[in-house]
Amino acid sequence: MLLRHTPTEITERKSLMINPAKTCQPIGAMYAALGIHGCLPHSHGSQGCCAYHRSTLTRHYKEPISAATSSFTEGASVFGGQANLLQAIDNIFTVYEPEVIAVHTTCLSETIGDDLKQIAHKAEKEGKIPEGKFVIGAPTPSYVGSHVTGFSNMVKAMAQLATPGTKKNGKVNVIPGWVEPSDMEEIKRLASVVGVDITLFPDTSGVLNAPLTGEYKMFPDGGVTMKELKDTGGAIGTLALGEWCSADAARWLDSKCKVPCTILDMPFGLNATDRFIDVLRTVAGVTVPEAIDVERGQLVDMISDMHQYFYGKKVAIYGDPDQLISMCEFLRALDMQPVHVITGTPGKEFERRIKEITADMPCEVNVKAKSDMFQLHQWIKNEPVDLLIGNSYGKYIARDEDIPFLRWGFPILDRQGHQYFPTVGYKGGLRLLEKILGLLLDRKDRDEPEESFELVL
Amino acid sequence: MTKTTKMVQWSPTDIKDELLKKYPPKVARKRAKQIMINEAVGADTSPEIVANVRTIPGIITMRGCTYAGCKGVIMGPTRDIVNIVHGPVGCSFYAWLTRRNQTDAGKDGENYIPYCFTTDMQDQDIIFGGEKKLEAAVIEAYELFHPKGICIFATCPVGLIGDDIHAVARKLSAQYEDCNIFAFSCEGYKGVSQSAGHHIANNQVFTHLVGENKTSPEGEYKINLLGEYNIGGDGFEIDRIFKKCGITNISTFSGNSSYDQFASAQHADLSCVMCHRSINYVADMLETKYGIPWIKVNFIGARSTAKSLRKIGEYFGDPKLIKRINDVIAEEMPEVEVVANDVLPRTNGKTAMIFVGGSRAHSYQDLFAEMGMKTISAGYEFAHRDDYEGRHVIPSLKVDSDSRNIEELTVEADEKYFKARKTPDEINALEAAGLKFKHYEGLNKDMDNGSIIVDDLNQYEAEKLVEILKPDVFCAGIKEKFSIQKLGVPMKQLHSYDSGGPYAGFKGAVNFYKEIDRLVGSKVWGYMKAPWQKNPELTATFVWE
Numbered sequence A: 001m002l003l004r005h006t007p008t009e010i011t012e013r014k015s016l017m018i019n020p021a022k023t024c025q026p027i028g029a030m031y032a033a034l035g036i037h038g039c040l041p042h043s044h045g046s047q048g049c050c051a052y053h054r055s056t057l058t059r060h061y062k063e064p065i066s067a068a069t070s071s072f073t074e075g076a077s078v079f080g081g082q083a084n085l086l087q088a089i090d091n092i093f094t095v096y097e098p099e100v101i102a103v104h105t106t107c108l109s110e111t112i113g114d115d116l117k118q119i120a121h122k123a124e125k126e127g128k129i130p131e132g133k134f135v136i137g138a139p140t141p142s143y144v145g146s147h148v149t150g151f152s153n154m155v156k157a158m159a160q161l162a163t164p165g166t167k168k169n170g171k172v173n174v175i176p177g178w179v180e181p182s183d184m185e186e187i188k189r190l191a192s193v194v195g196v197d198i199t200l201f202p203d204t205s206g207v208l209n210a211p212l213t214g215e216y217k218m219f220p221d222g223g224v225t226m227k228e229l230k231d232t233g234g235a236i237g238t239l240a241l242g243e244w245c246s247a248d249a250a251r252w253l254d255s256k257c258k259v260p261c262t263i264l265d266m267p268f269g270l271n272a273t274d275r276f277i278d279v280l281r282t283v284a285g286v287t288v289p290e291a292i293d294v295e296r297g298q299l300v301d302m303i304s305d306m307h308q309y310f311y312g313k314k315v316a317i318y319g320d321p322d323q324l325i326s327m328c329e330f331l332r333a334l335d336m337q338p339v340h341v342i343t344g345t346p347g348k349e350f351e352r353r354i355k356e357i358t359a360d361m362p363c364e365v366n367v368k369a370k371s372d373m374f375q376l377h378q379w380i381k382n383e384p385v386d387l388l389i390g391n392s393y394g395k396y397i398a399r400d401e402d403i404p405f406l407r408w409g410f411p412i413l414d415r416q417g418h419q420y421f422p423t424v425g426y427k428g429g430l431r432l433l434e435k436i437l438g439l440l441l442d443r444k445d446r447d448e449p450e451e452s453f454e455l456v457l
Numbered sequence B: 001m002t003k004t005t006k007m008v009q010w011s012p013t014d015i016k017d018e019l020l021k022k023y024p025p026k027v028a029r030k031r032a033k034q035i036m037i038n039e040a041v042g043a044d045t046s047p048e049i050v051a052n053v054r055t056i057p058g059i060i061t062m063r064g065c066t067y068a069g070c071k072g073v074i075m076g077p078t079r080d081i082v083n084i085v086h087g088p089v090g091c092s093f094y095a096w097l098t099r100r101n102q103t104d105a106g107k108d109g110e111n112y113i114p115y116c117f118t119t120d121m122q123d124q125d126i127i128f129g130g131e132k133k134l135e136a137a138v139i140e141a142y143e144l145f146h147p148k149g150i151c152i153f154a155t156c157p158v159g160l161i162g163d164d165i166h167a168v169a170r171k172l173s174a175q176y177e178d179c180n181i182f183a184f185s186c187e188g189y190k191g192v193s194q195s196a197g198h199h200i201a202n203n204q205v206f207t208h209l210v211g212e213n214k215t216s217p218e219g220e221y222k223i224n225l226l227g228e229y230n231i232g233g234d235g236f237e238i239d240r241i242f243k244k245c246g247i248t249n250i251s252t253f254s255g256n257s258s259y260d261q262f263a264s265a266q267h268a269d270l271s272c273v274m275c276h277r278s279i280n281y282v283a284d285m286l287e288t289k290y291g292i293p294w295i296k297v298n299f300i301g302a303r304s305t306a307k308s309l310r311k312i313g314e315y316f317g318d319p320k321l322i323k324r325i326n327d328v329i330a331e332e333m334p335e336v337e338v339v340a341n342d343v344l345p346r347t348n349g350k351t352a353m354i355f356v357g358g359s360r361a362h363s364y365q366d367l368f369a370e371m372g373m374k375t376i377s378a379g380y381e382f383a384h385r386d387d388y389e390g391r392h393v394i395p396s397l398k399v400d401s402d403s404r405n406i407e408e409l410t411v412e413a414d415e416k417y418f419k420a421r422k423t424p425d426e427i428n429a430l431e432a433a434g435l436k437f438k439h440y441e442g443l444n445k446d447m448d449n450g451s452i453i454v455d456d457l458n459q460y461e462a463e464k465l466v467e468i469l470k471p472d473v474f475c476a477g478i479k480e481k482f483s484i485q486k487l488g489v490p491m492k493q494l495h496s497y498d499s500g501g502p503y504a505g506f507k508g509a510v511n512f513y514k515e516i517d518r519l520v521g522s523k524v525w526g527y528m529k530a531p532w533q534k535n536p537e538l539t540a541t542f543v544w545e
């Protein structure tokens, strides 16, 4: 028993968060910025935040995560961090030669009230930004929202590079939200199979799943280019995948550049992928090729083949809102029952969506935004489940309560593969099913008494 | 090009120039003072290095912050204290289980290490102040868990808005008599590195915990082990050896530690300091206040472990203990030697670089030496000059504005509990016999002439060093791991080992030999180029036979 102090009895907590199901804004901004080609993320604050964000991203993606920091000490905290940032910009362009520096703030610089725009402007006036290079910025105070909010803020900063009145280019912007590099790759593949020319941003594929060659590239080949970002204003439309991660950027492009946007769920599972493909072909005015129908049919086939093992199984799940919404919908499509659902990220809308998705369940769902994993564990103690889904921190609950555990979400610190194998789209759906099945059947094989332990299942 | 020809081509001065070449002049001037070509061998004084100074904005550093040193390193491994981080969620989240501090929940079963507690400050708390929320959070924690102790940690924004965390702690400590509540002003920006956080943590532990338990634990030869954090179970192995030798370890600061261990530290008769950087001042304070002398030990490396055990034996001077220690060493060493001899043909003559923390870059050199491996470049992430040059430079250390932020405790001999463990004559006699007290000569003395010592190494310099000197293994932290490996060089994490361990003591040495043998011998480093990349020109047409 690892979480042996967690009581079954649930008392109300107003001030103490225990075992959070979220983290802070800058890490999301840092991840998003890595999806721009030639970009060095920069954390404006004291260096500890940056060290923590880099460590966590490194452990999750198993790739080098380069990011610089303004390295505040007490002086900067009192007098403001302008001098530190100006010096940093100068040093970064001289030493690392990135195409663009994407600055985000931390709690500290936000609390002091440093103005990124004004500092970047000053840097430009002082000639600290070389010709053809850029400094972009996003405010990411961690006392608002979560890592998802930070991601969204940086993605919005990318969208803001678009200039109104850009010439129409016939492309579709797709904002994938906080998904794995493998997922971004899969979204690009799906679009190309459908035959739609897209600009995906951010795009961490090729950046955070780079090959081992004996050479270290601080800026690998992947990522959306600055030119493409500027061109997003000329797209025929924007598909934003996920309200929390992507909608702000899409709405900005809509209102400022008249690029109409559609906000969709992230394409995890059957139905959300269906909607994604359907909207994609509608905006681009193309017919969905048969190859997609085949992929889809394979997923449906596997669901029907294995339905007996999914049917009625109870699931507890935690993570980020956009991902949970699609995942819960997928679980329902399998006739599984997400009975306990929490996210640390705030948003009443989240609870409403989950309730809507689970409305046809034979029991009520326990759902809470702005919650924590201590609460989730207490719920599980009171109403046990057959499967737990979430990031690596769930392994403590899974072991204590002896529940099969699917690692999915962020961060995954103790398993590999997520950077290579997608879980979005129909193919991603197949992979999710394979994993869930494996867990449930391994469990059955382990627990069955000798006489009913059978070869054929 | 082979490694040796590279070494011949590059003189240390050339290497230093190469590291500095690309920097803007101001940065180059500053870094030049933190990069040193070692000339320590044979000389009485080693060249001065600049350390414990601010990180350069924009230069990608390996360092963390004061909070990380306080909550993450020092208080993290303590199992029965509820550690509440006052601040927005992130700081607490990242220090949650990420240092691999193993712990044994003990008989009472109290263990909060798998938990993460935070006040998760929101914007209204930043605007109107978060003291009320903190107070409520502590009360909620107390009512849920009834722990012996609750510690509160301040993060950057808390310091800025001026929440008085100590007042909250005092108030609640008075309210709950069975719970010791105190706080740490360890805001990330307070110092130039984690080092400031170690200091803040240790001061508070010394003030609020040490001495609380008045009953002396049983045991013939009682020691404290300072500066050991039980990463990957290191402390377990050291404790196993102590037990076998009949030495009673009253308290480890702070690996696998408990409230009661800290509270009883004053009952020890000797303090043994592992990580000099993180804790040397606590050893000093224990001596001044309670009369407990201290010696520097190193349990990384089998020979170092044997040497350190013998030092402890010498100190107590009891032939029974000395014999037992020698018996234990004789019993443990054969197994270690079997493995050492097995790996030696594969590791001998290979090279390492170590850039970690504030002691490990030194302690691990012995372990590498046991495998015939040389450390050609090393440095610390957050050391001070004494960790490089030895304790004799302490009086000449400049106190700059950043260091002035960190409270220095003035301690005096405790009227009631001070007891000199040895008379001055006894100490002198032991010193005359070769046992040195309060003694540490630093890293430079143990490294070869001409080796390159770099303080606060950064990513750019690391990459350059590896390209130029092509070490067979590079040691640093998780942030450095994959950029080094992309260069085709294996990287071993030595802050927190993300896999493996323990590496301390005899069994740890065996683990480490095997691990390094695996790393330097792994076939994967030979796979960097595909056959067609090694030989790209088409010289003949392939003919199917």
Ligand code: SF4
Binding pocket: A024, A025, A026, A048, A049, A052, A105, A106, A107, A108, A142, B087, B088, B089, B090, B091, B092, B155, B156, B157
């Ligand atoms: S919560 Fe704020 S201070 Fe803490 S790590 Fe995140 S940005 Fe830094």
Ligand code: SF4
Binding pocket: B073, B229, B275, B277, B278, B356, B357, B358, B359, B360, B495
């Ligand atoms: S050994 Fe290194 S990492 Fe550990 S506490 Fe000391 S300085 Fe820190």
